[in-house]
Amino acid sequence: MPKRVGLEYINNPQFTNIDAMENLIEQLVTVTINGKEIKAPPSLSTIQALWYAGYPRVQSVGCLEGVCGSCRILVRRAESTEVTMALGCQTLLEEGMEVNFLVFPTPTHHTYNLEEIPNSWEVQTEFHRIFPEAVNCRSCNGCNKSCPKDIQVKEGVALASKGKFQEAGELFVECVMCNFCMTACPEYISPNHVGLFSRRVTAYFHTRPSNLINRLEVMRKGELKIEIDQD
Amino acid sequence: MSITYQEALNNYQPLERREPAVETLSTEELLQQYHPDHYKDAATTLQVGPNRGDQCHHQLADMLQADARIDEADLAGARTRQTDVLVIGGGGAGCAAALVAAKAGARVTLATKLRLGDSNTVMAEGGIQASVEKDDTPQAHYQDTLKAGHFHADKELVASMASDAPEVIRWLIQQGMQFDLDKFGDIMLRRAGGTTADRIAYYRDYTGLEMMRVLRESVKNSNIEVLDYSPAVELMSNQSGRCAGAVISNLKECTFELIKANAVIIATGGIGRMHLNDFPTSNHFGATGDGLVLAYRLGAKMLDLDSFQYHPTGLAHPHHLAGSLITEGIRSAGTYLLNSEGNRFVDELKTRDHVSSAILKECTEGRGIQVGDQATGVWLDTPGLELRNPGLIAQKFPKLVQLGKKCDIDLTTTPLLVYPTLHYQNGGVQIDKNGLSTVPGLYCVGEVSGGIHGRNRIMGNALLDIICFGRRAGAHAAECNRRPGHKKISIEHLSSLRRNLTMAKMPMEQKGPMLFPECAKFEDDSDYDGLHKNRNRKISTT
Known part of the structure; x- marks a missing residue:
């Protein structure tokens, strides 16, 4: 029986286990998210920070990899007056950061077929x-x-x-x-x-790839049928 | 004893050439000893339901045998909608099914737990399989798929998928999806681990993103009714046991709604967020296996509930990004895996279950690289690839380069630490070639279905599977379910579920489907917005 190396991931904040997340031994930073002050480790994203601090959140959470566009946030960093826009799952905490989650906007009025x-x-x-x-x-x-x-x-x-x-x-x-x-x-x-x-x-x-078109043409003629071997 | 990250990094030398691995164990021996499916106590025997007596991962078994979230009283006064085809799930499979059903003239409603497109599809990187090269055939695609799945797949499903593949690519192009083309305009192809031909069509390492944004735009510009933030919590059936709609939980309004339908297509995806065997996952926030639970309760037969895919290359360090997927495309392009001694230990293009098990073996036997007590892993030797093919990484793998930036690692000079990540559910609801389950009126497509990949899936067959069977189910559901509505619709199947659970002395505390990972704290206050309704919760931990 091999050692269960997977268990070493217990400190992984991607985990759904909050107690495990609290075991992270890190200096905490203080940030403000949607008006609430939160203390959390700086290696967490803004979404992970909410979970870490015990706030439920379902809206605006998606792929957690920066490709779904769900977690839109406004960010103001300490000592700065500039407000920037970012994805919450891709933004790690910094001391004094202020974050506001933006509701996903209504769909565009443009339609076409x-x-x-x-x-x-x-x-x-x-x-x-x-x-x-x-x-x-x-x-x-x-x-x-x-x-x-x-x-x-x-x-x-x-x-x-x-x-x-x-x-x-x-x-x-x-x-x-x-x-x-x-x-x-x-x-x-x-x-x-x-x-x-x-x-x-x-x-x-x-996009008119000749290799694909040739293959479709051959198959249209009934060639390249798959033979299912029954054994 | 494993060596530390820093030590390993100091020892590491980028080399153009390295000796191939000498493997001592057969695939079967390797899987038996190291694959997480074979961990002691991973599987249990199901006590109730259509698969009673079958093996199932114990965490999934807990959900399949959980109590329902609702009973009759919850439905009193609930708003009711009527549609022809109800699609549950807004990823690639759900969108494909909805688009085809709508095109065939059906009224289609698509209900999704989060937003349209929030799914594993959008995160898929590697590509989609289709035999289009002249030295490749659908027959070879069929055989490679069967072999990689250890000859456990349903042959008719595999044959349907392999022969649909070129047409699937054409359909995607007609939706407006781009693929990487060579200078002659031909589709470029790369090779998946465990296959005999270059068969993966792709768009950079953004294949899923490209597919999903196109399909979402297509759905939004159609007459399909989309209900977002509306997870299904129960199916409904008519007097003869035929599936006749679903109960959805409208998260925005905190109400239940009934959607009556002539046919239901479940396309809810997989189970990564169950974190089986405590593994990290590459999966989307919403991948909690809801559709499996819904279908099982209504009596749908399942397959291979003890078989899951651990993708070999999940990121292991830094730990806040652990579990993030690194595409197989990078190994397909010729990147090696190295242990702490700088040696290759596996043929990197063997099937995913083989490569993952080999990585677990290295780590177990002390040839892994250790980061504090948080993570262990092996090297993904991207600098070696850069030496052999300068510029290739930047050109073909923009998503991976982004990941490198987030890790503060330059992939062309520094290797990434990787470790297997829970990636895919190989089994699922048993279906026929139209995606129809064993329950009349209930279709299941995409990752929620089973039988297509056997006990191990090859790269590129997931994106193919979702579009292929999504289209088939959409067409069949629209065509074969034109009869007028049902006489009596109910959730009566829950009475027998509860009776069976009681008789089997199962604990009734847990409720399913899971809907959200624990970190979302959905169970505490059913909150959707976050930060507004949690008055009773502890505010901060410090």
Whole structure:
């Protein structure tokens, strides 16, 4: 019987075991989250800190890896007047930090269906019909400043407005659809949805891999059927 | 005795070449001795329900045999909705099922515990399997999948999945999903551990993110009704035992709602947040196995409830990020695993159960690297990969580079400490090739289902499984359930559940499904917002 090495993880704060989390021997820092003062180890994220301090929290908790965009927070660091936007699961505690969780915003008012775009010649026209505000960008930079992934959001919107959808989409590779830029935009452009639209039309109209198409064609003819061996 | 992290780091030399491993144990011996499925007392025998007498992990057994959260009295005056197809779960499988059912003309309601897209799908990194290269075939895909699952999978399900795969990729592209393409526009492919051909299509190491944001946008731009923060707490059935809807808990309004449906598709994912055998997990906050509990209570038969996947490369250090997944793609690209002596000890591209067991063996036998008393692990030799393929890591693995930054580790010069992390539930609800369970009207797709991967899943078959069977179930549920509503709908199955639990002398304290990990303290005050309604709780620990 091997030694159960897994047990050595008992101090892992990803664990759901609060008592184990309290065993962490670390200098605690004091932070304020949604107006409540909390003392917790600095190696914890803002979400882990809430759990550590005994506050329940379900809303705004998601993947805990920074890819789902659920845990939107406003952060003000000690000795600073600047408020920045970040993802709660990716932000570790610092002494004197003030944090506020933001409710996830209502969905964008832009709707579209890729199948209603007749062909790739019409994408630009359709884009301006679906996202009429995109050309109104006043370069306030709110989107770029709010992006927790440092995406060049504003530049992406400008490229999409010019019909350069592939280039625009490339800028949004890391986008987790946290909607911070949507919240920040005074023109209601919904820049992240502009980015995603750009990416989707690129695949929908231009991804035509010959290796995949050949395989589908061969299978359409009834070849390459799987033989299930019965034993 | 294991050596310390600092000592090991000082000893570490990035080398371009290292000798292949010499393995002394067969896969079977290795698994028997080191795989967590085989830990003493890991499994227990189920006492009640359709799988009575079968082996099941004891933590999961506790949930499957738990009392229900509601009884008839909770439903008095509850709001009722009616739909054709109810999808429970908002990950990749749920979205695929909902999209296809809606397209086929069904009224579709999708209820999800958190937000749409909050799921393990969004975290998937490696890619999705499809035989599209000319020297590869669906037959080879089928055989690789069976072999990796130790010939334990349902052959018809595997054949369905392998032959659907190219069409699944096409469907995803038509939803607007991008894949990494070569200069000719062909889909690029990499190899999964334990397979015979390059068969993984991918988008950087963000395959799941790319898939999920596209599917979510697709669902939001459809006529599918989406109920977020609405976990299902019980299924309902009609007079003949057919599944006829579900009771959901509306977290925002703290109320129960009834959703009557002609068919129900469960797509709730896996169990990582149960932390089986005290392992860390790579899974999403919501991965608490709810669908298994719901389906089991209504009488759905399960498969392989004692078989789970521990992904070989979970991050082991720093400890606040422990359990985070490091994609198999990085080993597929040629990265070695090294023990504290700087030696390779396993063929890095063997199946996940084999590689994980080999890592556990190294750590158990003192060739691991120890960080305080918090963690142990082995090296993932990314600097070696950088020497062999300069620039590859930055180009192909942006998510991993981000993880490195968070750890304050430069992957091109410093190896990462890794240790197996609870990743996937191999078994689940028994289904047919349309995703239909043994209960009429009840479909189960994605990780909640069983039989597709046998006792070990290969990389890239999970993303394929969710879309393949999600689409099949969506189409079948929309097509075969057009009959008018049921006469009488109830939660009467709970009476027999409680009777059986009492007769088997099972403890009735625990209630299921679990819904949230313990840290969310959902049981204490059912809070959803955090910080507002916890007046009775201790405020701070210091």
